[in-house]
Amino acid sequence: MNSVAREVATAGRELAESLSGEQLFVVTERSRAGEGAGKVLLVDGGEEVEGDPDLIAEALARAATKKRPSAILVGATRTGRIVAARLAAKLRLGCLSDVYRLRLQGTSIVGDRDVFAGKVVAEVKADLPCVATVKVGTYPMMSEGRTGLEVEEVGSLHRGVRLVETLEKRESTTDLRGASVIVSAGRGFRTKEDLRLAEDLAKALGGALGCSRPLSSDYGWLPEELHIGLTGVTVKPSLYFALGISGQLQHVAGIKESKVIAAVNTDRDAPIFQVADYGIVGDLYQVVPAILEILKG
Template sequence: MADRVLAIMEQRDGALRKVSYEVIAAARLLGDVDALVLCEGAVEGTGDLRAVGAARVLSAAHPDFRLYNPDGFAATIGELASGYSAVVFAGTATGRDLAPRVAARLKVSCATDVIELGRDGAAVTATRPVYAGKVLQKIRLTGTPAVASIRPNTFPADKPAEPGPPGEVESVTVPAFATRVTVKEIKAAATATLDVTEAPIVVSGGRGLKEPANFKLLEDLAAALGTAAVGASRAVVDAGWRDHGAQVGQTGKTVSPGLYFAIGISGAIQHLAGMRTAKVIVAINRDKDAPIFKVADYGIVGDLFEILPRLTDEIKRVRAGQ
């Protein structure tokens, strides 16, 4: 019989988050996938889950599940997990909190921030960056079920272009749980811009930009590229030029976009920790010995103030099909 894997979906305000599709893509590497949605009521887009490969869609509905409920979520998943060989979470703020809780309940180990998943015989294997991304650790999870959380943007999957058929959603029982923690509100960042962890392209700037107003050059480049978010090094966040929500690195966010621009960023180890797994890295720096060039796929040595306007114009021209 094929291995059965439980994929934990994330929803916000009754709609599935993009990372949920990535969790299914990762879980499919391990076996047949059941997708579990924890929610207050109906969730939009459950038909899409079948379209991306979930065999069954399960719903655990409870009046306290509108937002994240650590005790209730962990109790529900813990009860359900015994029938599965693996449980896969998103490595988001929620998943980073929830996966270890579930693993502790089940008395199994937990692999977090995983960038590769597979099997070695019956055991689940996982690869995860450690020591700020300098080393890739390969581990074998021997307990059952194997519990893992995946780094967002690492297992490519998108919401299907065509909505899937609604299909059957099977209700699962939510066990009794004691609420010790109540999440009262999840506040979206003040701006309506794309989050760096979800964007397929991230354009990040550092102290080389000299002053906050010059981030306009990055915003122009991001706009020319289409679906791109603007990120920042800690140096400029600490200086108050950008919000902390944009900070990439060890004490900021971990991103794995298809394309990452590091502009006027030296490439300190703590910055690399947050972006090293980007598929393609482009660095622009006037110092040819800047450490960022060691991880860059494409490097431009020069003054960003000269290069950026020309790069943005060229991208606009190419995208306009001229």
């Protein structure tokens, strides 16, 4: 089981304890995980379903129609979110998104959900039975090899799309979550080639390169794993260096746990300066080479 599956399994087991005698499904993006307490079910659509949200949703819908679970928990991963939405629509059930601290309240499931970039916690509720995506990183991982697993076969499934080619995922070299220094690039960079400046600074500081969302998602200049913020990675380095990043709420949500934040921006009113411990109002194309010069000497 992967780490998300093991977290969701913990969420499921906790909930299963209060749902006495009820069935509960726990699912990951592979639709192959779930265990514990004998009430949590593994839905096995076979290797065929792997990575295909349509097939996973179909496998689960079949199993759910037969077993009638009280709740279906899915990891809130990219695929998991698609699966949950499709499944809820197929079964005509309510769907809670990105929830944690799941609990039973009468005939409903209640969960907490971060909104406004984590500034507010909303309490959301759905009547049983329902589908819910569980926020990743909010439950401890269930240990491997626990028993009590029940497997539900769902029969053959037909893939509606044809796989034309599989491309290797471009791996980033570093896991930003563990980095102690991060130099992050934003739209203040004019070209992809100019990112060399940020890379050089990261190297000189013994750190890793990160970026704001537009650089990876819109421009494709850097891999998705390097995008920091609400929809990207949450980081907590000792030093976070933001170059040409305005500091929008969604970006800041991912860096606010950093020990020291330093920022370079031409706009003295840029919101990044409200969260920065050190700010340089200036052109990164002049400031970064100057810092590199100092670090060299």
